[in-house]
Amino acid sequence: MPRKKNFIEEEVIERAMYLFWRNGYETTSVRMLEKEMGINQFSMYSSFGSKEGVFIESIKCYKKKAQVTLVDKLKSSSKGVLAIKQYFYDFVSFSKDLNQNKGCLLTNTINELGENTDTKIRNEIMKFALNVRNSFIEKLKTNSPDEQTIEKQANYLMVSLQGLSVSSKMFEQSQLDDFIESVFERL
Amino acid sequence: MPRKKNFIEEEVIERAMYLFWRNGYETTSVRMLEKEMGINQFSMYSSFGSKEGVFIESIKCYKKKAQVTLVDKLKSSSKGVLAIKQYFYDFVSFSKDLNQNKGCLLTNTINELGENTDTKIRNEIMKFALNVRNSFIEKLKTNSPDEQTIEKQANYLMVSLQGLSVSSKMFEQSQLDDFIESVFERL
DNA sequence: ATAATATCTAATCAATTGCTTAGTTATAGG
DNA sequence: CCTATAACTAAGCAATTGATTAGATATTAT
Numbered sequence: 001m002p003r004k005k006n007f008i009e010e011e012v013i014e015r016a017m018y019l020f021w022r023n024g025y026e027t028t029s030v031r032m033l034e035k036e037m038g039i040n041q042f043s044m045y046s047s048f049g050s051k052e053g054v055f056i057e058s059i060k061c062y063k064k065k066a067q068v069t070l071v072d073k074l075k076s077s078s079k080g081v082l083a084i085k086q087y088f089y090d091f092v093s094f095s096k097d098l099n100q101n102k103g104c105l106l107t108n109t110i111n112e113l114g115e116n117t118d119t120k121i122r123n124e125i126m127k128f129a130l131n132v133r134n135s136f137i138e139k140l141k142t143n144s145p146d147e148q149t150i151e152k153q154a155n156y157l158m159v160s161l162q163g164l165s166v167s168s169k170m171f172e173q174s175q176l177d178d179f180i181e182s183v184f185e186r187l
Numbered sequence: 188m189p190r191k192k193n194f195i196e197e198e199v200i201e202r203a204m205y206l207f208w209r210n211g212y213e214t215t216s217v218r219m220l221e222k223e224m225g226i227n228q229f230s231m232y233s234s235f236g237s238k239e240g241v242f243i244e245s246i247k248c249y250k251k252k253a254q255v256t257l258v259d260k261l262k263s264s265s266k267g268v269l270a271i272k273q274y275f276y277d278f279v280s281f282s283k284d285l286n287q288n289k290g291c292l293l294t295n296t297i298n299e300l301g302e303n304t305d306t307k308i309r310n311e312i313m314k315f316a317l318n319v320r321n322s323f324i325e326k327l328k329t330n331s332p333d334e335q336t337i338e339k340q341a342n343y344l345m346v347s348l349q350g351l352s353v354s355s356k357m358f359e360q361s362q363l364d365d366f367i368e369s370v371f372e373r374l
Numbered sequence: 375a376t377a378a379t380a381t382c383t384a385a386t387c388a389a390t391t392g393c394t395t396a397g398t399t400a401t402a403g404g
Numbered sequence: 405c406c407t408a409t410a411a412c413t414a415a416g417c418a419a420t421t422g423a424t425t426a427g428a429t430a431t432t433a434t
Contacts, residue, residue: 001377001378001379001380001431001432001434002378002379002380002431002432003379003380003381003382003429003430003431003432004380004381004430004431004432005380005381005382006381006382006430022301023301024213024299026211026213027213029420029421029422030422030423031420031421031422039382040381040382040383041384041422041423042382042383042384042424042425043381043382045422045423045424046380050422050423051422051423100302101301101302103298107298108298110353110357111290111294111295111298111299111353112211112298112299114209114210114211114288114289114290114356115287115288125357129357151365152365152368152369153369155361155365155366155369156365156366156369156370158354158362159347159350159351159354159358159362159363159366160346160347160350160366161350162349162350162354163346163347163348163349163350163353164346164350165353166294166298166349166350166352166353167345167346167349169297169298169301169302170297170312170313170316171342171345171346174342175342175345175346176346178339178342178343179342179343179347181339182339182340182342182343183343185373186369186370186372186373188401188402188404188407188408188409188410189400189401189402189408189409189410189411190399190400190401190402190409190410190411191400191401191402191410191411192410192412216390216391217391217392217393218390218391218392226412227411227412227413227414228392228393228414229394229395229411229412229413229414230411230412232392232393232394233410237393238392238393
């Protein structure tokens with residue numbers, strides 16, 4: 001009986017996601033979201049409950065995007081550890097968009113909100129991190145059979161990824177390339 | 188002839204610095220600063236001009252602190268590359284304070300403010316990064332004479348440091364240890 | 375068509391933001 | 405002592421924050 005929404009939730013959330021990605025959580029105001037999503041505040045609140053609600057959906061949207069363009073490619077590759085290296089390069093270009101170095105939205109969020117991060121958000125982020133880590137481990141198995149070595153290497157790669165995310169905001173591409181090459185010289 | 192300030196600028200700035208370090212720039216309000224610094228808003232603005240002014244002084248304070256506890260120790264060490272490894276471990280415990288993982292204030296700032304970072308602030312941060320990088324290079328020279336190798340290693344170490352800063356907020360100490368050990372296994 | 379209901383627009387809410395101003399108080403040089 | 409000066413207190417500024425409300429507008433089953 002009721003009226004239909006004249007926007008598609010997934011579409012407006014993707015726009016919101018890019019805004020959060022560019023500006024961070026605190027700096028992004030509800031008015032900016034309104035403008036970017038192309039919908040009224042009422043629609044925003046009735047669909048997503050709160051600014052945080054919009055953010056959580058944006059995080060999920062980002063994860064989906066990263067899964068499709070990065071993790072799925074990694075999983076389906078047959079190149080072993082080299083596939084992880086490719087993931088690193090893909091990750092850097094993924095974090096650049098329209099000549100902007102935005103880093104990784106998940107890393108940005110952890111870094112911005114720190115220990116005060118809402119548990120729901122933190123869980124979403126940690127789940128994805130574990131997901132990536134497990135994908136790394138699958139590829140590492142082709143190199144070494146020793147489980148302890150693999151665990152250590154996985155930790156090494158995860159911290160390295162965080163470094164890339166932040167560094168893409170302040171260092172030159174050549175320095176990032178140096179880094180990636182060095183990382184995989186050691187594997 | 189005039190009245191004396193009844194606070195010491197360096198003292199209140201150090202308090203402000205810890206607040207910014209814990210909460211980030213945007214999340215820290217002038218009212219919070221007032222409370223933490225123990226001075227009135229008028230005093231704050233007449234001494235430092237603006238919230239950003241307080242922040243810039245806080246950044247300088249942080250740099251001084253990091254210089255004394257981290258860089259000076261590195262410079263005076265005679266252990267070569269091992270001294271850099273020690274710097275990494277010191278850096279992690281430096282970013283932990285009162286059981287809080289706050290990361291590095293400079294890294295946090297770059298990550299939070301991104302490309303919109305005020306030039307003055309950005310310069311302060313970049314200067315310190317170069318300073319650390321040069322200290323690394325000095326120690327790397329004891330290992331290899333090849334300048335190109337050293338440059339690449341320096342880039343590698345700088346990105347790794349950023350990784351440690353962010354990762355200290357989301358990973359276990361053992362994972363950070365794994366990372367540091369892996370970095371220096373082949374240096 | 376009509377009634378029911380969810381979505382829309384647009385105005386508004388109290389609270390908080392960074393910052394300023396008016397008026398008082400302390401400190402020194404003459 | 406007195407006057408000049410700057411630091412103090414505390415109230416207030418306009419603008420913005422996240423969120424809500426009232427009333428108009430579509431949509432669809434009956």
